[in-house]
Amino acid sequence: MSNQVLKLQQIIGFDFLSLQKLALNYLLWEDSKFSFINIGVGNGKTLLCSTLAALYAKSSQLPVFIIGKNDHLILRDEKRFEQLVTSLSLNINVNQYEKKAGVYYLTQKYLESQLGNQEFLDIWGRSIVLIDEYDWILFDGSISQMEKNLKFFNCAKRLVGFTGSTLSLKEANCLQIAFKSREIFFPKLSSLVGDKRIRLEQELVSSNQADFCKRIFELSAEYCKLTPVIIVANQSYSTIESYFRKYSQVQFFSMKNVKGTKLEAQFDQIFASKNGEGQYGVFLLNEQQGRGTDLKTNHEIEFNGGLFLIVSDVFSTRSTQQIIGRVGRLHRKGTYRQIIYKQGFKETIEQIISLHQQCLENEIHMKIAMLQTVLG
Incomplete structure (x- = not known):
């Protein structure tokens, strides 16, 4: 296990599960521009998303955006992980952003409102982006909006998506066309510790x-x-x-x-x-x-x-x-x-x-x- 993951465990006060350690260490080692991780339902995906964002922000000294579906979800996560992020001397905010290293939680609606903002686009192009529930974020809305979103996410410096749901064959094909990338399936927690x-x-x-x-x-x-x-x-x-x-x-x-x-x-x-x-x-x-x-x-x-x-x-x-x-x-x-x-x-x-x-x-x-x- 990497020293970064060990340090995170000390900060949050508990050990990650085997599946979570596996995913974190893989993503810290993987250097592809696009990674889409299917980790199953109920296996701590949100914990992974926020802790990985903190690690990326600390190690790269770049802004890291976490894109969530709605206010309820991102407000919940920002509150829950605020102490972790600030303990690493990083900024944290909701529907706000800066050039400084930090973790910035954005709703999909807020993100779409910034597509014409050149200042935001400049920051986005050099930032790391994490999507919580990429199936929900990428494949929802009108066809033109989905097309626009896929192209916009392609512009990020690094993109990591998490989901627990199964994509349809056509959704997987769209992922391949837009990002030249396929989902990576981690073993479900039930296969490690029982149903x-x-x-x-x-x-x-x-x-x-x-x-x-x-x-x-x-x-x-x-x-x-x-x-x-x-x-x-x-x-x-x-x-x-x-x-x-x-x-x-x-x-x-x-x-x-x-x-x-x-x-x-x-x-x-x-x-x-x-x-x-x-x-x-x-x-x-x-x-x-x-x-x-x-x-x-x-x-x-x-x-x-x-x-x-x-x-x-x-x-x-x-x-x-x-x-x-x-x-x-x-x-x-x-x-x-x-x-x-x-x-x-x-x-x-x-x-x-x-x-x-x-x-x-x-x-x-x-x-x-x-x-x-x-x-x-």
């Missing part, structure tokens, strides 16, 4: 929305005696929120309007605590929060079987994988249940989810096919 213990169950409610909400409420009331309950919703968010607010039997928290560090602060304060009746909280999250919120457990929660997650809508396969990964990260336990409402449907829950996801995948497939044609 994550996440149990999957699916249910379909076809009668009415009231029964759908009642079923989610009953499960939440049952499991919150043992563990925090996380509900991730999209179209059904408002319906579930309205239903739960009618009752006081559970501690219910609607989180959609809580942003960035406020979300993390609330979770740090109340997530693993119980009320006077010995109940944990029930937390309703939107899709982006479900994909990007770290959910911390303790010994009692793990002893009781780990976190309990309810997914109440059908998301894309990639998004669903990331949401599920939140309850079983780094070999922790967890239980996941998907409860879907489709009135009058006679198909099985598996058929409904498969059909809906196939429609989503087809839309994405057609868009990436057009991008591949544009890239040539």
